[in-house]
Amino acid sequence: MPAPRTVYLDHSASTPCDPQVVEAMMPYFSEVYGNSSSSHSFGRKAEMAIEDARESIARVLNCKPTEIVFTSGGSESDNLAVRGAGWMQRAHGKGAHLITTPVEHSAVSAPIKQMAGLQGFKATFLPVSSEAWVDPEDLAAHLRDDTAVVSVIYANNEVGTVAPIPQLAALAHTRGALFHTDAVQAAGQLNLDVQALGVDLMSLSAHKFYGPKGVGALYIRDGLDLVSAQAGGSHERGRRAGTHNTPFIVGMAKALEIAHAEREARTAHYRAMRDLLIDGILTRVPDVLLTGHREQRLPSHASFIVRGVDSSKLLMHLDMRGVAASGGSACKTGNPEPSGVLLAMGYSPEDATGSLRLTVGHHTTADDITYAVETVRASVEKLRALAKMFAS
Ligand SMILES: Cc1ncc(COP(=O)(O)O)c(C=O)c1O
The missing domain is CATH 3.40.640.10 (Type I PLP-dependent aspartate aminotransferase-like (Major domain))
Incomplete structure (x- = not known):
């Protein structure tokens, strides 16, 4: 489909x-x-x-x-x-x-x-x-x-x-x-x-x-x-x-x-989209942490740990629903090891495998964010339900 x-x-x-x-x-x-x-x-x-x-x-x-x-x-x-x-x-x-x-x-x-x-x-x-x-x-x-x-x-x-x-x-x-x-x-x-x-x-x-x-x-x-x-x-x-x-x-x-x-106009837009994204994910998806610095942060960048979810599976689900995201770094794709960056920040290997990076651009709209947040919420819910089913 x-x-x-x-x-x-x-x-x-x-x-x-x-x-x-x-x-x-x-x-x-x-x-x-x-x-x-x-x-x-x-x-x-x-x-x-x-x-x-x-x-x-x-x-x-x-x-x-x-x-x-x-x-x-x-x-x-x-x-x-x-x-x-x-x-x-x-x-x-x-x-x-x-x-x-x-x-x-x-x-x-x-x-x-x-x-x-x-x-x-x-x-x-x-x-x-x-x-x-x-x-x-x-x-x-x-x-x-x-x-x-x-x-x-x-x-x-x-x-x-x-x-x-x-x-x-x-x-x-x-x-x-x-x-x-x-x-x-x-x-x-x-x-x-x-x-x-x-x-x-x-x-x-x-x-x-x-x-x-x-x-x-x-x-x-x-x-x-x-x-x-x-x-x-x-x-x-x-x-x-x-x-x-x-x-x-x-x-x-x-x-x-x-x-x-265009730096000023672009970064103002990035910040607005990024903050919508951060607020949306943190309020709509349970058991999620924002990673990185809250204020000293790149205007376009939102990154999270989604607890109890394997990042590679989440990315696949998001992709099937049209949302292109990343587990942290494009250069790490295909590498199943948890991110060394997250480990150095003190996260456990389990948490580090749930990393999700969403980065906006100047064509990103508020509608895109609403769709992405809902897609992340639904995909996470599904993956957690599946994990529970297989564990029982
Ligand atoms: C911080 C940083 N340094 C270096 C690179 C590598 O740049 P390039 O893809 O042009 O080799 C990247 C690419 O993702 C990056 O994010």
């Missing part, structure tokens, strides 16, 4: 590409197709488009265009940041101690674990509160003279908590450590001014702010001679080898420009 309607509430996993962005990209597939490294006119046209995109992104980040490196997305930006900065710091004699949190995206935690396991780095994972809050006092207590890099996620992808980045970055600098933040979820919703944030490195991914998938950027503060994590040609001033993806880079710049211009 076809679903009566569809409601997409998984904007933290990905957003639709804005038609204005698609239009801006189109000429760069088959009209302006030169390799931006070629010196002839075809190459120069592509290079000009890339440099315009770099300038446009730099305006939003309040940095120099030369401080932007284009990558294939958030994962690559995170890898380049922690590896490139860690290797550089060690080569300069700063030390090999890395600090991060247990609530990072795996694109940060996996390279850090690799560096600790294979390359002699030491890694410290800071404690977090039950709301995934990183306390600056905990960072201060764990910083050392040999701390090379601190990496803390700006807005958490699973539970939406927004970290106090300016305070954390300032603390890292008091001990000569570099500070990286993964701003993949924050982009389009929170302030991306790198001077105000005080960060040295910041990762972005276009598909989270209505741009194309497979393109991202890393802000690298001037003067940091990062070791390239992807070696080869001298693209991006030797910091990232690989032929530029001209249409996607143009698309990312356009998407960020729109997101920046």
Whole structure:
């Protein structure tokens, strides 16, 4: 039976590409197709488009265009940041101690674990509160003279908590450590001014702010001679080898420009929809907890633990009724292990298997929310009744 309607509430996993962005990209597939490294006119046209995109992104980040490196997305930006900065710091004699949190995206935690396991780095994972809050006092207590890099996620992808980045970055600098933040979820919703944030490195991914998938950027503060994590040609001033993806880079710049211009209106709408969703779920569905921080929270993000319900079954039921949701992180789909983020926040493995993430976008309506809340309520009721039946 076809679903009566569809409601997409998984904007933290990905957003639709804005038609204005698609239009801006189109000429760069088959009209302006030169390799931006070629010196002839075809190459120069592509290079000009890339440099315009770099300038446009730099305006939003309040940095120099030369401080932007284009990558294939958030994962690559995170890898380049922690590896490139860690290797550089060690080569300069700063030390090999890395600090991060247990609530990072795996694109940060996996390279850090690799560096600790294979390359002699030491890694410290800071404690977090039950709301995934990183306390600056905990960072201060764990910083050392040999701390090379601190990496803390700006807005958490699973539970939406927004970290106090300016305070954390300032603390890292008091001990000569570099500070990286993964701003993949924050982009389009929170302030991306790198001077105000005080960060040295910041990762972005276009598909989270209505741009194309497979393109991202890393802000690298001037003067940091990062070791390239992807070696080869001298693209991006030797910091990232690989032929530029001209249409996607143009698309990312356009998407960020729109997101920046419309940030206030969009986030006001997200907040209104998110709060309807949170209130609806908490009042209509019994035995549900809100996860993450109540106030310091991404405007688009609602996340819960639905007690006594297996998240993967709930997502299937919701999908059959046309509601697209997530168990926490799109990158964890198919992984039956309870979320490490929720465990680090102090939830039991049983509770952590009931995670539900609903993230709104600028096309989300109040009707969508009403439908989604009722669908979650009915699906949870059914799953709990089935579980009771099989248990008896
Ligand atoms: C916080 C965060 N960092 C990094 C990534 C990875 O970005 P990409 O999908 O562009 O590789 C994601 C994607 O979900 C994310 O949410």
